[in-house]
Amino acid sequence: MVLVLVLSVLTISYASSLKAYFQQHGQIEELRSQIASSQNSITRLEAEKARWNDPAYVREQARARFGYLMPGQTSYVMIGADGKPLAAQATLSDPRTSTSSTPTAWWTTEWRSVELAGDPPADKPEPKPLAFLGGSHR
Numbered sequence: 001m002v003l004v005l006v007l008s009v010l011t012i013s014y015a016s017s018l019k020a021y022f023q024q025h026g027q028i029e030e031l032r033s034q035i036a037s038s039q040n041s042i043t044r045l046e047a048e049k050a051r052w053n054d055p056a057y058v059r060e061q062a063r064a065r066f067g068y069l070m071p072g073q074t075s076y077v078m079i080g081a082d083g084k085p086l087a088a089q090a091t092l093s094d095p096r097t098s099t100s101s102t103p104t105a106w107w108t109t110e111w112r113s114v115e116l117a118g119d120p121p122a123d124k125p126e127p128k129p130l131a132f133l134g135g136s137h138r
Contacts, residue, residue: 051094 051057062068069075078086 047094047096 059068059070067075080086
């Protein structure tokens with residue numbers, strides 16, 4: 001009887017210790033994920049800071065954010081149907097992430113043309129015209 005009592009007390013004490021262990025383990029994993037996201041954010045911000053050292057990026061940001069121009073440049077603003085200016089589409093990419101493509105020799109392009117002429121792709125059927133929707137069309 002005493003043995004059963006001692007074993008039950010030990011089981012209860014170990015169960016509470018195991019519960020605390022698993023709770024702490026969950027907290028540690030949550031903190032590790034927060035640290036990883038913070039490190040990713042720091043890396044991203046450091047890359048952004050490094051880009052501001054590039055004069056071309058600074059000029060592009062001044063042009064995009066404030067509408068600044070270099071001497072001799074002329075600014076044109078496209079106005080949308082709603083009367084508001086349309087946003088510019090051109091942006092500079094990060095030079096560290098750009099990939100350089102290897103130029104192909106002219107004879108490679110010519111040989112592909114010869115191969116294509118010898119085995120042309122199958123003709124695609126012409127699309128059928130769409131039926132007019134919404135009443136009669138005259």
